[in-house]
Amino acid sequence: MENTTYALGPLLAEIRDGRRGMRAIRASLRSSKREDRRAARGARKSLERELSSYTSPGDLNDLDAILARHSDEETADIRRILAGRRA
Numbered sequence: 001m002e003n004t005t006y007a008l009g010p011l012l013a014e015i016r017d018g019r020r021g022m023r024a025i026r027a028s029l030r031s032s033k034r035e036d037r038r039a040a041r042g043a044r045k046s047l048e049r050e051l052s053s054y055t056s057p058g059d060l061n062d063l064d065a066i067l068a069r070h071s072d073e074e075t076a077d078i079r080r081i082l083a084g085r086r087a
Helices: 005-051 057-068 072-086
Strands: none
Touching: 005 072, 057 072
C-alpha cells in the first residue's frame, strides 16, 4: 500500500495558503469599505457646514434656482440637506 500522506502535504499547504490569502483579501475589503464610509460621512458633514450659512428665504430660493439647472442625481445630497433645514 502506497503512503499518500507525503503527496497530500503540498496540496494541504497550498489550500492553507489560499485560505490565508482569502482572509487577507476580506480584511482589506472591510477596511476599504470603512474608509469609504468615513470619507463619505466627512464629505456630508462638510457640505452641511457649508450650506448652514444660507439661512434667509432669499438665499434658499437662489440655491433652488441654481440646483434646478442640474440633474436630481447630481444635487440629491444638497436637496436633502436643504429640505431638512426647511422642515
